[in-house]
Every structure is written in structure tokens, then in C-alpha cells.
Amino acid sequence: MCGIVGFIGSNEATPIILDGLRRLEYRGYDSAGIATLNHGKVEIRRAAGKLVNLEMMLQERPLGGSCGIGHTRWATHGRPSEINAHPHCAGGIVVVHNGIIENYRFLKGMLTGKGHHFRSETDTEVIAHLIEHHFKETGSFEAAVRLALSELRGAYAVVVLCEKEPGHLIAAKSGSPLVVGHRGGEFYVASDIPAMLSRTREMIFLDDGEFVLFGNRDMKVSMLDGRKVRKESKTITWNPLLAEKGGYRHFMLxxxxxxxxxxxxxxxxxxxxxxxxxxxxxxxxxxxxxxxxxxxxxxxxxxxxxxxxxxxxxxxxxxxxxxxxxxxxxxxxxxxxxxxxxxxxxxxxxxxxxxxxxxxxxxxxxxxxxxxxxxxxxxxxxxxxxxxxxxxxxxxxxxxxxxxxxxxxxxxxxxxxxxxxxxxxxxxxxxxxxxxxxxxxxxxEKTLMQDGAIEEAARAYMGAKDFLFLGRGNQYPIALEGALKLKEISYIHAEGYPAGEMKHGPIALIDEQMPVVILAPRNETFEKVASNMEEVRARGGRVIAVTDHAGEELTGKADLILNLPAVPDDLMPVITAVPMQLLAYHVAALLGKDVDQPRNLAKSVTVE
The missing domain is CATH 3.40.50.10490 (Glucose-6-phosphate isomerase like protein; domain 1)
Known part of the structure; x- marks a missing residue:
């Protein structure tokens, strides 16, 4: 999965697709490829590594045609290589795909039994063969794609072209993003807005289960089962950099x-x-x-x-x-x-x-x-x-x-x-x-709905010079993670501690200037953690309680209570990690720090 770009119109497709793929490079990828329909024949170019490798190949072996699809791949099934790169082809059916097909092993086994031969290690190639299988049965490109997609289990955004239907392109999605752009009878389809923003600002956002047939300077949107759908076009006013971030202020958010x-x-x-x-x-x-x-x-x-x-x-x-x-x-x-x-x-x-x-x-x-x-x-x-x-x-x-x-x-x-x-x-x-x-x-998803309340907490405590994060059991690592996130991007000193260890040192630091974030899910240590809150409050500390149980036991013990969805205790660290991330993010953003690229840090530490 990663970046998808498709085009159908009167202009040459390859330069448009390459430009779109370049604008999606921020997403990260390990290989790239393009396929076009040229004089009724499918032609494909693929290369491992960065887009420059594909561009060099295209200089030596150009691709013509006014209908095509392209992809930058982030490997999920199979190693990064030319043979695993998209697009994938079977019998003149060519597919690019984002997402994960959960039942691809079953489908691959079924298709292999029917005589299909697979070249790659990917789940995506199964889609091309499955469409080919149904195309042989029905003789209809559109019907074949609908039947194939109805058999997939998992997430997908796909764009498909067919050698025997040179005037058409099909796109569909379920669980992975796909956006359609249009201008003057030409159509663009991509996994993200930036790929098309230099060509058009008129876009249609597809919903799960929707299916688009492009051709004859027109497009028809329907559900996978054939029911027609009316879609409203929206004018995008974002600047290109904001578009790369999907409208969010920072990649981290x-x-x-x-x-x-x-x-x-x-x-x-x-x-x-x-x-x-x-x-x-x-x-x-x-x-x-x-x-x-x-x-x-x-x-x-x-x-x-x-x-x-x-x-x-x-x-x-x-x-x-x-x-x-x-x-x-x-x-x-x-x-x-x-x-x-x-x-x-x-x-x-x-x-x-x-x-x-x-x-x-x-x-x-x-x-x-x-x-x-x-x-x-x-x-x-x-x-x-x-x-x-x-x-x-x-x-x-x-x-x-x-x-x-x-x-x-x-x-x-x-x-x-x-x-x-x-x-x-x-x-x-x-x-x-x-x-x-x-x-x-x-x-x-429900936890993320606390974003506004967490931003207000960040605004209240952004002036602090030190933070203390406390947790017991499997919440102690989340306390460490909360402290680390805050240090990394806001440059505020923070420490994570087991809540029971607070009395063995950190309690000496607590005063009215120090916010103390206490992780207190309703588990076997809840009452002990509630007692830790009282100890902090008795020394003037400001308590931010993160819990799935804001009952009377916490009344008066915290300055702010963030009440989260309840899950089994084993999985609670996933839930409590989210407000730790958001708190650090909002503090850093409010302080004007470089959230995505904090000083002195690297994404991958490749030296000892």
C-alpha cells in the first residue's frame, strides 16, 4: 500500500501520473510503477527504489497513451522488489491497490487450482487474476470487477484498466482512501489530494463501497451492487503542503x-x-x-x-x-x-x-x-x-x-x-x-474524540517547566511513554515513574508549579492510584487524571479528569497512549515547536 494515481483524458498520461506520484513521495515507499494503454496494448514499467529509478527507465523506454495508472508501494506482502511492485497484470487486466486483502491466500489457492500462475508475493496480484477469471466468464470488464471485489475481504482502494476496454478506467474503495479529481472531461483518481492539486481543485471523495466507471469524457458513480449514487464535487482550497498532511497541521497529528x-x-x-x-x-x-x-x-x-x-x-x-x-x-x-x-x-x-x-x-x-x-x-x-x-x-x-x-x-x-x-x-x-x-x-476512535479537552489541558499547563507521569502495572510504561513524548517534541523536562515509587523520591519535587499526569484505569490498583492522587494534591500539585472511571472515588482528587472508553485491562495501554500523544502534541504546537522534526532526533537511529 501507499500512493495511487490514475488518469484518463486526452493528454499524455505518463507525465501526469509521474507528477502525481512525486507529490505523494512524502508518504514513504520502496518501489514504483506505471502502466498505460497505448494503441490498444497494455505497457508496464516498474522499478525498485525511488521514483528516479522509474524515471530513468522511462527515459530509455517511454510509455505513450492517454489512459494510465501508477503506484508507489510500501511493502506489506513480499519484499521490496521490481517483481512485487505495482501495477500487477493478469491477462490484460492491470491493477494498482492500497490496503490489505485478508483472504488472499484462499483466493490464490482457488485461482491456482484453475490454472492461474502468480509471479509476485503480493496480495494485490490476486485481484488482477480474480478479475481476469470473471472477465473470461462474463465478457464484461465492469461486471468482472464488481464480482471480483465482492469476493475480497479486507481493505482496498483499487484502480483497474483493461486492454480490451481501452476507453475505460475503473476505481473503487472499501476501507482505504480514494479521491477523484475532474477538469474539462479529464479525470484523475488518487489516494490523496496532493497528487492532483496542481491539475484541479474540483474533487469528489469516495465513500466505502462506491465504484466509479470512467470513460467517454464522463464518470458514473454507483455502489458495488450497482445502485446509483449522486456525489457532490468539492473545491479544495488547501495549500499544497497542508494537502500532504490531509488537512492536519502536522504529520504527527x-x-x-x-x-x-x-x-x-x-x-x-x-x-x-x-x-x-x-x-x-x-x-x-x-x-x-x-x-x-x-x-x-x-x-x-x-x-x-x-x-x-x-x-x-x-x-x-x-x-x-x-x-x-x-x-x-x-x-x-x-x-x-x-x-x-x-x-x-x-x-x-x-x-x-x-x-x-x-x-x-x-x-x-x-x-x-x-x-x-x-x-x-x-x-x-x-x-x-x-x-x-x-x-x-x-x-x-x-x-x-x-x-x-x-x-x-x-x-x-x-x-x-x-x-x-x-x-x-x-x-x-x-x-x-x-x-x-x-x-x-x-x-x-472514541478516545480521539477527547482531542479538544486535551488541547485545553495543554493550554492550561504549557507554561510548566517540569511534568511528572505516574502509572502502575502496565500503565507504568505508558507513563514513561507520555514523559518521553513530551520531552521529544516540546523540550519540557518530564519523568515517568511507577506510581508506588513516588514516595521514594519524586514526591520531593511536587509543588503547585508541577503538573502530575496520573494514569488510573479501573483495575486492581485503582484505589492505590487514587491514594497517590491525594498525596500529590496534599502537596499542591496539579493532577491530570486519565481514567475509564470518573466516579466519586476521583471527585476532588484531580484538577482535570479525562474519561476514556473502557476496555479489558490488558489492552488499556493502547487507549491511554492516545491522550499521552495528544497532550505532548498540543503542548509542543502551542509553544511553536517543530513537532514533526524535533531538534537532535532522527527517525531511524542507524549508529550506535
Missing amino acids: KEIHEQPRAIADTLAGRIQEKGEVQLEELHLTDVELRRIEKLFIVACGTSWHAALIGKFFIEKLARVPVDVDIASEFRYRDPIVTGNTLTLLISQSGETADTLAALREAKGKKGKTVAVCNVVESSIARESDGVIYTHAGPEIGVASTKAFTTQIVALYMFAIRLGLARGTISSGQCRGMIHDLQALPEKV
């Missing part, structure tokens, strides 16, 4: 609000209908999982906070002892790694130098390794024995948000998988946990 979709994408294809977690790329059998005697989870920065939460999951659900190490310390302490030790390496970029060194230390001692990573075919993902990809999509802001919450979700799925293999949880318990996971995107 956009990425905070993308978390429901990122979590859903990370779950997609992993949750089986019969109530199991499928982690195909883990490459560990049930027998191997049962042999594990010890786990290390190794990471840096925000990923280390996810690791701390993962320890709670794995020890509770799988009953395996877990050590959590900061990657830069792991190999220097000569860790005891055996053939029955599993080391989980967590890295958003997959290139973090300290984490990569820890991976090699574990492998050198003959231990098994698994990466939790957001970048397909990154160094850590390639060198590990297995991998769990977090399908968060490209994260532009240096301060990690959606990569962090999807890491937590990935670790929870791993803990379930490990617990099932070891017999420490039952299939019934597993089904309940899966139900809770599936409800999580909607709960995060």
Missing part, C-alpha cells in the same frame, strides 16, 4: 488520528474466523513454541516501552519468564542465551543499530529470534528467524505514535499465539481476546 486504521490493518489477515491468531511469518511451530524456556524483548526508546508492555502480556498469557532489555545494553552484559531462548527485537524502522547488534548477539549464541517491525525487508526483519509486521504504514513524524500502538497489538497477538501453543490459555479464552482486539479500533 495526522498519524495519531490514523491509529484506528493502523490497528485494523495490523489485525487484518491475522484473526481467523474459527477464533485463532495466524502469524504466518513467525516461522515457529507449536513444538518450537512449547520448547521456549525464556524470552528476551530488546528495543530502544518508544519501542522499549512497548517491550515493557509485552512482558505483561507474555508472562500472563503464556507463563514464560521475560527479561526486557534496552538494546544498547543487551550485548554488553553477556546475556545467557540458549537454543530454547527466544529474543524478540522491536524496531519501527528495522534499521536501529543497537537493536540490530542485539539481534546478532542473540543469533551468535544460537538463540531463536523474531522481529516486530514496520518496514518489510528491513535489516532486522531480514536477519531474524521470523517477523511480525506492524502494518502501520509510513510514519513521517519523528516522534512515534501509530507504530507504537501497533507494536502493542502485535505483541498481544504473539502472546495469544504463544499461550495457545503452550496450553496456558484455552480456545474459549482466545475467542474472547480476539473479540476485544477487533473492538479496539472503534475504542481508539
Whole structure:
């Protein structure tokens, strides 16, 4: 998934598509390609790496034609390579696609049995073959696409052209964004507004389940089942830079609000209908999982906070002892790694130098390794024995948000998988946990509705020189993460502490100038955390309580209460992470800081 651009009109398509893809480069990608219909024939050019590689190919082998589609790919299924790059073709049907097709393995098996041959490792190629299959049956391009899309399960935004229907282009969406632009009988379709903004400001935003047929200087919008739809065109007044951010002021804020979709994408294809977690790329059998005697989870920065939460999951659900190490310390302490030790390496970029060194230390001692990573075919993902990809999509802001919450979700799925293999949880318990996971995107959506209240809190406390964040149990890592986010982007000193440790030092710092953020979900430690609030208030501290239970127990104990949706305690860190991100964001934005590129920090730390 990443950037889509399509065009049909009277002008040459290739320059228009290339320009649109350049304007989507901010999204991050690992390969690119273009297909056009030229004199009734499909022609495709694809290249791994950056757009410049595709441009050089096009200089040597130009593409003509006034109808075409293009794509920049962020790998989800299959390594970054020319053969996995979009567009994908089958029998003259050419497709570009964003999203994840959950049932692609089933469809691929079915189509293989009917004689179809696949060249790539992607889920997208299945769509092209499925449309080809129905085209042979119906003889209709439009009917074939409708039938194929009705069989897909998951998220998609697709644009399709057909060699035998040179005057038409089809676009459709379900769960992934797609926008149509129009001007003077020419039509543009893209995954985001910036791709078209230099060509037109008249745009139509497609809703899930909608299907567009372009041709003969006209377009027809309908539902997938054929029902007609009337769409209103909107005039876009954003400047190009704001358009890249989807109307958000900063990439970080956009990425905070993308978390429901990122979590859903990370779950997609992993949750089986019969109530199991499928982690195909883990490459560990049930027998191997049962042999594990010890786990290390190794990471840096925000990923280390996810690791701390993962320890709670794995020890509770799988009953395996877990050590959590900061990657830069792991190999220097000569860790005891055996053939029955599993080391989980967590890295958003997959290139973090300290984490990569820890991976090699574990492998050198003959231990098994698994990466939790957001970048397909990154160094850590390639060198590990297995991998769990977090399908968060490209994260532009240096301060990690959606990569962090999807890491937590990935670790929870791993803990379930490990617990099932070891017999420490039952299939019934597993089904309940899966139900809770599936409800999580909607709960995060509801949490994001607190944005306005959190901005007001930021305005009230932005003048503070120090912050203290407190939490118990699995909320302690969220306290650390809240403090880190604030430090990273606002440059305000902040500390995260276990709430029970406050009396052993930090309480000396509390006065009327210090805001204290206290994470207090309604769990077995709620009453103890409520007592910590009273201790802070008794010393003049200003309390911001983050809870899913704003009952009488908290009345008078906090200056501000943020009441969040209730979820099972294991998953509460995903919910409480969101206000921590928003608080840090709004404080930094109000102070006029460079939110997306804070000083002295890099997105991927590739040196020790």
C-alpha cells in the first residue's frame, strides 16, 4: 500500500501520473510503477527504489497513451522488489491497490487450482487474476470487477484498466482512501489530494463501497451492487503542503488520528474466523513454541516501552519468564542465551543499530529470534528467524505514535499465539481476546474524540517547566511513554515513574508549579492510584487524571479528569497512549515547536 494515481483524458498520461506520484513521495515507499494503454496494448514499467529509478527507465523506454495508472508501494506482502511492485497484470487486466486483502491466500489457492500462475508475493496480484477469471466468464470488464471485489475481504482502494476496454478506467474503495479529481472531461483518481492539486481543485471523495466507471469524457458513480449514487464535487482550497498532511497541521497529528486504521490493518489477515491468531511469518511451530524456556524483548526508546508492555502480556498469557532489555545494553552484559531462548527485537524502522547488534548477539549464541517491525525487508526483519509486521504504514513524524500502538497489538497477538501453543490459555479464552482486539479500533476512535479537552489541558499547563507521569502495572510504561513524548517534541523536562515509587523520591519535587499526569484505569490498583492522587494534591500539585472511571472515588482528587472508553485491562495501554500523544502534541504546537522534526532526533537511529 501507499500512493495511487490514475488518469484518463486526452493528454499524455505518463507525465501526469509521474507528477502525481512525486507529490505523494512524502508518504514513504520502496518501489514504483506505471502502466498505460497505448494503441490498444497494455505497457508496464516498474522499478525498485525511488521514483528516479522509474524515471530513468522511462527515459530509455517511454510509455505513450492517454489512459494510465501508477503506484508507489510500501511493502506489506513480499519484499521490496521490481517483481512485487505495482501495477500487477493478469491477462490484460492491470491493477494498482492500497490496503490489505485478508483472504488472499484462499483466493490464490482457488485461482491456482484453475490454472492461474502468480509471479509476485503480493496480495494485490490476486485481484488482477480474480478479475481476469470473471472477465473470461462474463465478457464484461465492469461486471468482472464488481464480482471480483465482492469476493475480497479486507481493505482496498483499487484502480483497474483493461486492454480490451481501452476507453475505460475503473476505481473503487472499501476501507482505504480514494479521491477523484475532474477538469474539462479529464479525470484523475488518487489516494490523496496532493497528487492532483496542481491539475484541479474540483474533487469528489469516495465513500466505502462506491465504484466509479470512467470513460467517454464522463464518470458514473454507483455502489458495488450497482445502485446509483449522486456525489457532490468539492473545491479544495488547501495549500499544497497542508494537502500532504490531509488537512492536519502536522504529520504527527495526522498519524495519531490514523491509529484506528493502523490497528485494523495490523489485525487484518491475522484473526481467523474459527477464533485463532495466524502469524504466518513467525516461522515457529507449536513444538518450537512449547520448547521456549525464556524470552528476551530488546528495543530502544518508544519501542522499549512497548517491550515493557509485552512482558505483561507474555508472562500472563503464556507463563514464560521475560527479561526486557534496552538494546544498547543487551550485548554488553553477556546475556545467557540458549537454543530454547527466544529474543524478540522491536524496531519501527528495522534499521536501529543497537537493536540490530542485539539481534546478532542473540543469533551468535544460537538463540531463536523474531522481529516486530514496520518496514518489510528491513535489516532486522531480514536477519531474524521470523517477523511480525506492524502494518502501520509510513510514519513521517519523528516522534512515534501509530507504530507504537501497533507494536502493542502485535505483541498481544504473539502472546495469544504463544499461550495457545503452550496450553496456558484455552480456545474459549482466545475467542474472547480476539473479540476485544477487533473492538479496539472503534475504542481508539472514541478516545480521539477527547482531542479538544486535551488541547485545553495543554493550554492550561504549557507554561510548566517540569511534568511528572505516574502509572502502575502496565500503565507504568505508558507513563514513561507520555514523559518521553513530551520531552521529544516540546523540550519540557518530564519523568515517568511507577506510581508506588513516588514516595521514594519524586514526591520531593511536587509543588503547585508541577503538573502530575496520573494514569488510573479501573483495575486492581485503582484505589492505590487514587491514594497517590491525594498525596500529590496534599502537596499542591496539579493532577491530570486519565481514567475509564470518573466516579466519586476521583471527585476532588484531580484538577482535570479525562474519561476514556473502557476496555479489558490488558489492552488499556493502547487507549491511554492516545491522550499521552495528544497532550505532548498540543503542548509542543502551542509553544511553536517543530513537532514533526524535533531538534537532535532522527527517525531511524542507524549508529550506535
